[in-house]
Amino acid sequence: MIVIGVFTVIPMLMTIWISLNKWSMFTSITDMTFVGLDNYTRLLGDASRMQAITNTGIYVGLSVLITIPLALLIALLLYFPKLKGKGVVRTLLFATYVIPTIAIVIIWGNIYSPGYGPLSALVSAIGLTPPGWLSDPQWALVSLVIFNVWQMLGYYVILLIAGLTQINEELYEAARIDGAGRIRQTWSITIPLLRPSLIFVVLMTFVNSIQVFDPIYLLTQGGPANSTNVVGFEIQRSAFQYGMAGESSALAVSLFLMIVAVGGVLGIIMKGRKR
Amino acid sequence: MSASASTLRRRLAKPVQYVLLALVALIPLFPLYWLLISAMKTPAEFSQIPPTWFPSTPTLEPTVTALTAVPFLQSMMNSVIIAGGATISVLVTSILAGYVFAKHQFPGRDALFWGIIATMFLPPIVTIVPLYYLVSSMGLSDTYLGVLLPWLANAFGIFLMRQFIQDIPDELIEAARMDGAGEFRIVWQFVVPLLKPAIVTLAVFMFVYAWNNFLWPLSILKSEALYPVVLTLNRLMSYTMSFEYQNVVLAGAVIASLPTLLVFLVTQRVFVAGIAASGVKG
Numbered sequence: 001m002i003v004i005g006v007f008t009v010i011p012m013l014m015t016i017w018i019s020l021n022k023w024s025m026f027t028s029i030t031d032m033t034f035v036g037l038d039n040y041t042r043l044l045g046d047a048s049r050m051q052a053i054t055n056t057g058i059y060v061g062l063s064v065l066i067t068i069p070l071a072l073l074i075a076l077l078l079y080f081p082k083l084k085g086k087g088v089v090r091t092l093l094f095a096t097y098v099i100p101t102i103a104i105v106i107i108w109g110n111i112y113s114p115g116y117g118p119l120s121a122l123v124s125a126i127g128l129t130p131p132g133w134l135s136d137p138q139w140a141l142v143s144l145v146i147f148n149v150w151q152m153l154g155y156y157v158i159l160l161i162a163g164l165t166q167i168n169e170e171l172y173e174a175a176r177i178d179g180a181g182r183i184r185q186t187w188s189i190t191i192p193l194l195r196p197s198l199i200f201v202v203l204m205t206f207v208n209s210i211q212v213f214d215p216i217y218l219l220t221q222g223g224p225a226n227s228t229n230v231v232g233f234e235i236q237r238s239a240f241q242y243g244m245a246g247e248s249s250a251l252a253v254s255l256f257l258m259i260v261a262v263g264g265v266l267g268i269i270m271k272g273r274k275r
Numbered sequence: 276m277s278a279s280a281s282t283l284r285r286r287l288a289k290p291v292q293y294v295l296l297a298l299v300a301l302i303p304l305f306p307l308y309w310l311l312i313s314a315m316k317t318p319a320e321f322s323q324i325p326p327t328w329f330p331s332t333p334t335l336e337p338t339v340t341a342l343t344a345v346p347f348l349q350s351m352m353n354s355v356i357i358a359g360g361a362t363i364s365v366l367v368t369s370i371l372a373g374y375v376f377a378k379h380q381f382p383g384r385d386a387l388f389w390g391i392i393a394t395m396f397l398p399p400i401v402t403i404v405p406l407y408y409l410v411s412s413m414g415l416s417d418t419y420l421g422v423l424l425p426w427l428a429n430a431f432g433i434f435l436m437r438q439f440i441q442d443i444p445d446e447l448i449e450a451a452r453m454d455g456a457g458e459f460r461i462v463w464q465f466v467v468p469l470l471k472p473a474i475v476t477l478a479v480f481m482f483v484y485a486w487n488n489f490l491w492p493l494s495i496l497k498s499e500a501l502y503p504v505v506l507t508l509n510r511l512m513s514y515t516m517s518f519e520y521q522n523v524v525l526a527g528a529v530i531a532s533l534p535t536l537l538v539f540l541v542t543q544r545v546f547v548a549g550i551a552a553s554g555v556k557g
Contacts, residue, residue: 012397014405074299081292089296091543092303098479098539100487102505103528106512107310110525118309121325154303155550162551200554203396211398214489218509232400239404240494252401263396 012256018249039250049251051226052234055141056210056255059230062145063209064202071153071201072194075160076186090161093154101151101214108147109134109219134220137227144215144228152208156201163197164190199270206262210255231255314338314526321522337526341511344523347530349500350507354534356419357492357503358485361426365481366474368428373436374462378448388437395430399490407494417497426485432477435553439473440466476549479542483535504531 018032043049074093078086096104111117112133120130131139167190175185191198213232216222222229222237231251239248313321315333341347376388399406406425407416415421443466451461467474489505496502499510511527539546 011402011405011409014408015402018404077292077295077299081288083292083296085300086296089300091540091547092300094543094547095307095536095539096303098483098487098535099532100489100505100508100535102489102508102512103310103532104306106508106524106528107306110313110521111306111309115324116322116326118326118328124325150302150306158547158551159554162554165551197554207396207398211400213400217489217493218512232398235400236403236490236494240407245404248404252404255398256401259396259398 015249015252015256018245039246040254042247043250043254046247048226048229049234049247052222052229052231052251053254055228056212056230056232059141059145059148059212060206060209062142063148064205066145066149067153067156067205068198068202070149071156071160072198074153075157075164076190078157079161079164090154090157093157095154096151097155099151102218104147104151105215105218108143108150112143135224137225140220140224140228144212144219147215148209148212152205156205159201159204160194160197163194163200166197167193196270199266203263203266206266207259210259310525310528313522314529316522318520318522337522338530340523341527341530344514345507345511345527346499347504347507347527350502350504351534353419353501354486354503354505357422358482360419360423361485362478362481364423364427365429365432366478369432369436369477370440370462370467370470370474372428372433373438373440374466376433376437377440377443378445388433391430392434395434399425403490403494406491410495416495417501419501421495422492422501422503425491426481429481431553432481435473435477435549436470438553439470443469472545472549472552475542475545476553479538479546480550482538486535504534507531 077083078090111119114120114130114132114135117133119133123130133143134140171189171193172185175189180188211232212230213236216228216230216233217236220228222233231254235248235251235255238244238251312328312330312333314337315335316327316330317332317334317336320327320331376384410416410421410424413421413424415424447465448461451465456464486503487505489509492503492506493509496506499507502510508524508527508531512524
């Protein structure tokens, strides 16, 4: 508990304090000077950092929009029908979660590589011109979203299956007697009753994708043309490469506030539905 | 007409479901298959356009090159020390804290507990700058201990342990206390044996987390001799810009992933159930 206090709460307070100061990471902390909200107004005027915020929004939004329906469909497939081998598939899906991100970066960097990679070969095979994936400003961020979905999908599927096991079998029995078909049952029983799990998974997807750093640092360094610069990457780069701790912390506080806002809203929805 | 259509649909349902299942299985399998075969291709075959879908002459040479080009084995040891240390420490702190939260009354207990849970949603990137400053001002930057320090306790672990310990009947603990067992003995002799699934889950979770974490060691470590595997792999990645030697990098990715994959596969039944339980109980 002390460890959590010292290494979570104090740093958070320090982040807020540093964000109100001007401090180069390469000098002593005693050289810090108070500048009030200067870092925040500078942030608003900095096109590159503002774009990082927009990119993060797109990245998070797309991650949630792709992950949730996909994870739900897979969870339904792996829970309801009696199929041989579905346990194995579940384990395989989850396996991507335990592989180091850098290894996944290497795999997908190769899959995406124009010409040499299988993805471009597949796209060409069906007669289309493959995009440049990570080197194309229009595709780079989307490519990173696909990467994120692939890595995390299994984890969310497991959480949703766990939620499905909590739904009383008898409800389906009753619905079947009333003549409700599969799709009808899914809409009026499964999804409403799965809501707590669904909201939890949305929250986890949100929190996990808003802090994305590793794949950006390793694959694109924010490029091409700033198209994959995200807040997490910009925080680390501003501080550890440029030494601008104040600006970096202002961005970190902004990220924190976004999480509190969205987390709060989701939390209220979750609590409200439980009652 | 409609009856025969519905029997037809029912007869088709199973095969369709199996096709879907196979497609879902391909999602994780294809990239992993691609990793394995690419790591076994010769440089010449590897840089072919379009790519081949099966290595014509599988070779372990990229693996050998990866192992010798960078100090992989040394890094493996570093990762074992860091991930192992974090795992043991998190187990001890989580069981003790979880026990206190589950079985002891004190003022402000629930507020404190939910406060700790809230930190679960605080991304490390938000506090990276002060954390770096704190650890280096203790003189611990560029040491194993410096990497380990923020990982000694963990909100998810405390949460998981509290949920599992709550399910242990109070009578059992009362009985042990009657027999004159001290608190530490109660935890060690009576609580821990009942927590096996939770312990396995948390151990695997923490080991994987610490093994795979990239941001924190990247920020706090300078000397390559202390690099965990993920940083060494990054080094290997930046050495080889030329495409035909990317097979060496891919071989490195296989090596770096094996330990966590093995730990996961050995424990997957218990681990997956534990992760699922953590979601339901939350």
